[in-house]
Amino acid sequence: MVDQGISVSNCSFSQILDVDLELRGGDPFRRYIIFTHILSVSNIRAFSSTINRRATPSTPARPFPGEYDAPKIVSAIPGPESKKLSQELDKRQDTRTQHFFVDYKKSKGNYVVDADGNVMLDILCSIASHSIGYNAPALVEAARSEEWVTALINRPATGVQPSTTWPGVIENGIMSVAPKGLNQVFTAMCGSCANETAYKAVFMHHMRKVRGDAPYTQEELQSCMKNEAPGAPNLSIMSFKGGFHGRLFGSLSTTRSKALHKIDIPAFDWPQASFPALKYPLEQFEAENRKEEDRCLKEVEEVIEKNKGKVVGLIVEPIQGEGGDNYATPYFFQKLRKITKEHDVALIVDEVQTGVGATGKFWAHEHWDLDTPPDVVTFSKKMQAAGFYHSMDLRNFNTWLGDPIRALQASVIIKEIKDNHLLENVQVTGEYLKNGLEKLRSKHTDLVSNVRGVGTFLAFDLPTPELQDKFLRILRQKGVEATGSGTRSIRFRPMLIFAPKHAQQFLDLAEEVLQQLKA
Amino acid sequence: MVDQGISVSNCSFSQILDVDLELRGGDPFRRYIIFTHILSVSNIRAFSSTINRRATPSTPARPFPGEYDAPKIVSAIPGPESKKLSQELDKRQDTRTQHFFVDYKKSKGNYVVDADGNVMLDILCSIASHSIGYNAPALVEAARSEEWVTALINRPATGVQPSTTWPGVIENGIMSVAPKGLNQVFTAMCGSCANETAYKAVFMHHMRKVRGDAPYTQEELQSCMKNEAPGAPNLSIMSFKGGFHGRLFGSLSTTRSKALHKIDIPAFDWPQASFPALKYPLEQFEAENRKEEDRCLKEVEEVIEKNKGKVVGLIVEPIQGEGGDNYATPYFFQKLRKITKEHDVALIVDEVQTGVGATGKFWAHEHWDLDTPPDVVTFSKKMQAAGFYHSMDLRNFNTWLGDPIRALQASVIIKEIKDNHLLENVQVTGEYLKNGLEKLRSKHTDLVSNVRGVGTFLAFDLPTPELQDKFLRILRQKGVEATGSGTRSIRFRPMLIFAPKHAQQFLDLAEEVLQQLKA
The missing domain is CATH 3.40.640.10 (Type I PLP-dependent aspartate aminotransferase-like (Major domain))
Known part of the structure; x- marks a missing residue:
């Protein structure tokens, strides 16, 4: 891209992707470098809005059909329905590690819906196990096949x-x-x-x-x-x-x-x-x-x-x-x-x-x-x-x-x-999120440190295990499902369809949490 | 049953089952004794034909819809199609333990159908893992549910x-x-x-x-x-x-x-x-x-x-x-x-x-x-x-x-x-099969020994590992899929829907194999 002299801020995302696809035959590491290089912080918001407007199969962040727009919290988490189910299950199984009960029928794309109707942005995804979205249409269709x-x-x-x-x-x-x-x-x-x-x-x-x-x-x-x-x-x-x-x-x-x-x-x-x-x-x-x-x-x-x-x-x-x-x-x-x-x-x-x-x-x-x-x-x-x-x-x-x-x-x-170029989507979103985390770090140097990672496999540190725990608890009540890694890290394990707009939702809510931790 | 003076040979299977069901509140061991007692060798063939004629949900051996009538062999096992698939897979996985490739779409009830169209009575059942029949209608229906x-x-x-x-x-x-x-x-x-x-x-x-x-x-x-x-x-x-x-x-x-x-x-x-x-x-x-x-x-x-x-x-x-x-x-x-x-x-x-x-x-x-x-x-x-x-x-x-x-x-x-009283079916079929095996043993004392087991979890011994292997190989070519246990036993691990008629098919083919081993 840069070599070819195309002005990044003026080209559409699909153009970039076409160039990227041409580079597929070449050195993948070089391709990655070019790709992340052009997606510098200053340009990413423009891309992000381009991505969100477009819905062709060739865009990395093709909107997930029927996905929720944002988290929506209607009760404490876990809410009364989750607590009831927990009591029921507790007779038969250890429930101490469970966050809440999930209505998997209602969960869509990047959003997990709990028993009480809370819609949460999921960056835990059953410990990094989901990839193409809750109830991904391709999987629903396949599951019904003979x-x-x-x-x-x-x-x-x-x-x-x-x-x-x-x-x-x-x-x-x-x-x-x-x-x-x-x-x-x-x-x-x-x-x-x-x-x-x-x-x-x-x-x-x-x-x-x-x-x-x-x-x-x-x-x-x-x-x-x-x-x-x-x-x-x-x-x-x-x-x-x-x-x-x-x-x-x-x-x-x-x-x-x-x-x-x-x-x-x-x-x-x-x-x-x-x-x-x-x-x-x-x-x-x-x-x-x-x-x-x-x-x-x-x-x-x-x-x-x-x-x-x-x-x-x-x-x-x-x-x-x-x-x-x-x-x-x-x-x-x-x-x-x-x-x-x-x-x-x-x-x-x-x-x-x-x-x-x-x-x-x-x-x-x-x-x-x-x-x-x-x-x-x-x-x-x-x-x-x-x-x-x-x-x-x-x-x-x-x-x-x-x-x-x-x-x-x-x-x-x-x-x-x-088919949906999800690796590219991860690269784009990861860069966007990492830059956003760096901004949080420079703003909250007393709380956030060691922003690190590749793609969307990212993490940052909080000062103590207590703050790690507190951050996660407040964050969940705001509509983000996440867990820690080690004793003081917050880890990102979102799906491969996690787009810059989802990253931005996290960043906005994380900012609120950090403000609260300071207050 | 016996206590109540009902003549076993004159009563229908569903009558026996009704009495059995009444006994459910009582001592299960006693119930089992009564049940197996009434199903003595002399009566079992009458029951078996009763079972096969009847198709009410309360009969233990309700016929499996669309099940094959008997094994049908159309090629050597493994046949050319299985061998082709084996060669293909062998590039990626160890294929040495595989018997043949299975067409699971065509397999029904107790019969497994291989890649070459051979229909075999399956008493191995993926090492005792199948229970209610290949492509059991209840499972097909459930699998399609939301x-x-x-x-x-x-x-x-x-x-x-x-x-x-x-x-x-x-x-x-x-x-x-x-x-x-x-x-x-x-x-x-x-x-x-x-x-x-x-x-x-x-x-x-x-x-x-x-x-x-x-x-x-x-x-x-x-x-x-x-x-x-x-x-x-x-x-x-x-x-x-x-x-x-x-x-x-x-x-x-x-x-x-x-x-x-x-x-x-x-x-x-x-x-x-x-x-x-x-x-x-x-x-x-x-x-x-x-x-x-x-x-x-x-x-x-x-x-x-x-x-x-x-x-x-x-x-x-x-x-x-x-x-x-x-x-x-x-x-x-x-x-x-x-x-x-x-x-x-x-x-x-x-x-x-x-x-x-x-x-x-x-x-x-x-x-x-x-x-x-x-x-x-x-x-x-x-x-x-x-x-x-x-x-x-x-x-x-x-x-x-x-x-x-x-x-x-x-x-x-x-x-x-x-719902289908499959435990009772196992008891009936097991007794029938065990008696049949005892007959084989008394006829072929030089080959068959140690007939043993409970329900259809049965086994018998052959004199040597070599004869165990030979018996299984010839049996498979006649249309029964089985494996050994230990170094000289033949084991039965059929499904719970294995009925006396299936047992009889095995017994008839086993008789042929034993004759061949003697020849």
Whole structure:
């Protein structure tokens, strides 16, 4: 755009997009830079109004049919109806973590409607799990099709009696967005299962390399039945402090987010290393951050050396999405890839929360520009289907092997992301929101700090856990559903259809909350 | 029936059922006895033809609309179409365990139709996961409803943003069949997850008892972050040799079915005890079997004593459904309940495969007539929803907390089981099939042995793993889809709508296979 000398403020959004589409063949990183560059703060409001006026399929922020205009609060949250339902459910299930009960029939696009009729802008989205809008028309239509009904009510043991439609669903859906260099996929039920089965795959793959063509020994066959080495080998998956990888026994042994997630549960004695604690904005602290990243990389190497031959996998989130929205730079991940390669440690990238577009690329690790791909990339949440991409020869098995109906849902989500240019929408909206957050920060320096993130996967910090809690409570009463990350961050996990106008609604309400916190 | 002097051979099935229904208020065990007693071998064929002629909703084996009459084989299995699909999928996933590809649109009732148009009687049913028939009309209708569509495409993080419909779905569906004495349910994604989250619950519950009202110590909070005791306590769940409880890291540490399930995967050093190796038929070997069960019970106590304070849970299947269809008597389970109570060890009954009607009762452990209920009962497969019943105070959490669409499916399945008296159908068909198998055994004593089971959860043995394999391969080519259990058993895991006529089709084809094995 800039290279071609077109004046940004005079061109329509669809023109920009056309140029962007032409650039698709080129370097995606360069394309991203151009795109975000032209959308500077001074221009964004003009774009935003252009976006809101237009409704062609090629605009990133195509209006969601029937979406609410704004939050609308009619009761305290949770209101009397939510409280009644909570009392009812409490006899059967723990309700302490629940915010309110949702009327999913009435929820539309970016807005969630609760049992009492409160309409809230949702930037939590069932912990980053929704993508193309509540009751997205494409999903409603698909759900009524014979193909979906058949898949839903006849869930097969795919490892034994797979559906005739399965190879096509995998090929045209989940595999159509496979990370570069990974040509296979293992499907599972949820994010924790995706990580656990990935660890199993890594262990089996490692042992196959060690064993070569030799058959299992009698000692291995017998000892594994007693949960003893060598059959049940003393191997480990290392992870980073602050990382979150799930709550089952293997995945929880790699989770290091907070004590409440881990306490009272037996764990494998798998090791950990420090994750960089960077200073924001990154551009301002380059030298310091580089030093911090080098320190952590050194620690990774030391842990591997210290546990020589035992650490066979390392799992890392592109952004620590539960442990405080902690970032590292592409440099860090490039070095991490190099270290893991050198030590024959499988690099497992946990994209359960970062994947499927939230960072403005389909996979967050695409931002790293790696020479060789990760060994494993796990997914769930926004994909609705769960599992992991890889290139290993596997014998991983269980009854369901994932759920075909969720694989079908993934196909529709992927198609909507492509057809409606939702990655571009995330880039545009993310830039707009980030700039708005920076303004809040410069206005409220005593409260807001560390604005950070990529795409709409953004966060900022408040001074204390108490203020984090208070901010979220007041914000909800004003009509925004959100949660924190770590002990003092506010995180953004909106859908991919979150447009600048939604971002502006958040910014206006956040300003009110911050004023209230000061008062 | 017998008490009331009605001549069985002269009364219609619906009359018998009416009497049965009157008995519902009474002792269920007595009802079962009466029911199976009247259905002696000599009468069963008369009933069977009565059943097949009648189509009122009150007959257990109401004909499935549009069901095929019999298996129909048109190609080798797998045929050319299945092989083509397998080659296609093999680029993306391991296909080695797959039998053939299924056309789920064409499959009906008890018959599965493969990619090549072969119609097979299915007694495997995606490893015991189907219950009310392929494309059951009640499920087709429900799947098209707005309620299902909404639940399917807006899957919530139920622990945070549950649906307004959730309390009702839980109460009227899954909780309506809660095992006696258990008043809460934790929902999960699959059988392995159900067991893993149950273990977590048991560990947390134990630690809460130990800790009392005291807060977590700093040492606990810090050590758990390093996967070390006391925060990550050195506690265990014990299990039985031959047991199968799933394939994730915690559940796999309790699985003891075969080495191929466990080898190369790190495991917790959790202990095991022997499961009784009974002789069949049980009635003939009462004294010997009692001795064997006492031996195993003693071992259980020894393991608990040896690991004093460390074993806080014990998991057991009512029937070891992967490890060889091994049974124990109610006496064994009653004693097991007594021992676990005395030692404050939580008794976890894994009903993932045995639950939801296959034994002629909704839960297999209802056959045991326990004084106090198990502490935990886990479920999945035929329920389609997964999770565990319990009575503990919990703080177990994850993103999905199960899948509401599967809870809705469970509700329909439960209603169909009740409305169509499918438990009674299982009792009738099971008795018929077991008698037929006994006839096969007496005719082919060199090949068939150890006919055993309850309801249609039946099995018999062949002399060797090679003959087990050969029997299954020839049987499939004749139009029956089945698998083995353990190394030489053939297992029955048909749907709850499996009627005597289907059983007879199996028996006729099995006779042919046995003849062929002799030739």
